[in-house]
Amino acid sequence: MTAPKQTIWPLEAHTRAKHEILKRYLQAWMVILSQGRFPEILYIDGFAGPGEYAGGEAGSPMIALDTALGYKPPLTAKVHFLFVEERADRADHLRGLIAQRSLPSNFSVVVEGGATFEAAFTKLYPSFIRNGRLMPTFAFIDPFGWTGAPFSLVKRILAQRSCEVFVNFMYEEINRFISHPDQIDNFDGFFGTEEWRRCASASDPRTRNRCLHDLYLRQLGTSADYVRSFEMSNARDVTDYFLFYATNELLGLKKMKEAMWKADESGEFRFSDATDPNQLVLFEKAPNFPTLQARIVTKFSGRQVSVGDIERFSVVETAFRETHYKGILKTLEQSGRLNVIEPAPSRRIGTFGDPAMLLRFT
Numbered sequence: 001m002t003a004p005k006q007t008i009w010p011l012e013a014h015t016r017a018k019h020e021i022l023k024r025y026l027q028a029w030m031v032i033l034s035q036g037r038f039p040e041i042l043y044i045d046g047f048a049g050p051g052e053y054a055g056g057e058a059g060s061p062m063i064a065l066d067t068a069l070g071y072k073p074p075l076t077a078k079v080h081f082l083f084v085e086e087r088a089d090r091a092d093h094l095r096g097l098i099a100q101r102s103l104p105s106n107f108s109v110v111v112e113g114g115a116t117f118e119a120a121f122t123k124l125y126p127s128f129i130r131n132g133r134l135m136p137t138f139a140f141i142d143p144f145g146w147t148g149a150p151f152s153l154v155k156r157i158l159a160q161r162s163c164e165v166f167v168n169f170m171y172e173e174i175n176r177f178i179s180h181p182d183q184i185d186n187f188d189g190f191f192g193t194e195e196w197r198r199c200a201s202a203s204d205p206r207t208r209n210r211c212l213h214d215l216y217l218r219q220l221g222t223s224a225d226y227v228r229s230f231e232m233s234n235a236r237d238v239t240d241y242f243l244f245y246a247t248n249e250l251l252g253l254k255k256m257k258e259a260m261w262k263a264d265e266s267g268e269f270r271f272s273d274a275t276d277p278n279q280l281v282l283f284e285k286a287p288n289f290p291t292l293q294a295r296i297v298t299k300f301s302g303r304q305v306s307v308g309d310i311e312r313f314s315v316v317e318t319a320f321r322e323t324h325y326k327g328i329l330k331t332l333e334q335s336g337r338l339n340v341i342e343p344a345p346s347r348r349i350g351t352f353g354d355p356a357m358l359l360r361f362t
């Protein structure tokens with residue numbers, strides 16, 4: 001996609017999935033953090049856009065704001081929104097949309113127009129510090145390409161407890177310009193390393209794709225405990241973009257996967273978990289359970305493990321969810337390939353509700 005010039009532009013089909021995932025995830029994130037442990041939380045949209053598309057569809061900042069406004073019962077924490085948009089006309093458009101909403105007193109919305117994400121974040125950072133730390137933050141980083149989203153900034157956010165990032169890695173654009181001599185410094189900044197230069201020299205498109213993807217994944221992994229990537233590819237099986245999610249909270253990872261698995265397929269695009277190059281898993285209505293079964297059996301064969309270990313493995317090391325593995329354990333137990341060593345009292349066969357239950361794979 002070439003970056004549009006007008007203030008608002010038509011919504012492309014591939015953007016819909018991104019918005020749907022964002023919305024689903026925020027429905028969980030805001031309520032977990034707000035009703036739970038924290039008096040203040042921060043939502044950043046670093047590349048906010050005008051807040052709506054040419055057909056009247058909501059843009060990402062309005063999706064976040066309306067999600068927060070839609071809670072019943074209402075959110076009790078102080079919720080800060082920082083929307084940054086470099087183009088003044090787009091920022092003005094966004095302000096106009098926000099002015100149509102009635103905001104409760106615990107919402108604080110700042111639109112930084114005519115400023116870059118980096119400049120705005122650096123300027124406002126001190127105002128979001130509580131007890132010496134950045135308040136719990138979700139940062140959505142959604143540039144048209146790669147400029148303006150330096151890795152140093154991503155790292156700075158991830159270094160703080162309960163802070164996470166969701167980055168739209170515009171592979172198609174990045175790949176198109178990766179060998180452009182004018183972009184060397186920008187790519188150094190975006191990847192936070194010079195290693196991308198090695199990827200750029202790969203002539204095979206598939207190799208280059210994996211190399212750039214894996215590099216960004218590794219970079220995020222230096223700052224976050226859990227990192228996953230999701231690939232949106234078109235009907236010709238060409239990568240359009242990757243969404244990278246990085247967090248230090250296991251619950252966050254679970255909620256993001258839930259959002260991914262529930263995203264509707266448009267038919268035009270294919271949406272898959274791309275974290276492990278050897279284990280691409282499509283987000284389909286009917287998950288590919290044989291794949292997860294094979295992963296679990298390979299991992300735990302001949303070993304004694306707890307149900308909790310299997311859940312953690314499924315969530316952290318595979319594309320699957322915590323709701324996906326129990327049916328597999330049931331099948332394995334019924335076919336005698338799994339023995340329960342320490343059952344919970346009054347357990348029914350085929351049930352695995354207690355994470356402390358010990359199992360042995362034969």
Ligand SMILES: C[S@@+](CC[C@H](N)C(=O)[O-])C[C@H]1O[C@@H](n2cnc3c(N)ncnc32)[C@H](O)[C@@H]1O
Binds near residue numbers: 047060087144147148
């Ligand atoms: C992909 S669009 C954002 C779309 C929006 N997040 C959504 O999903 O509705 C990227 C936006 O970032 C703005 N932009 C470009 N460079 C920027 C920078 N360095 N900092 C902040 N905004 C920037 C562009 O003007 C454009 O409106």
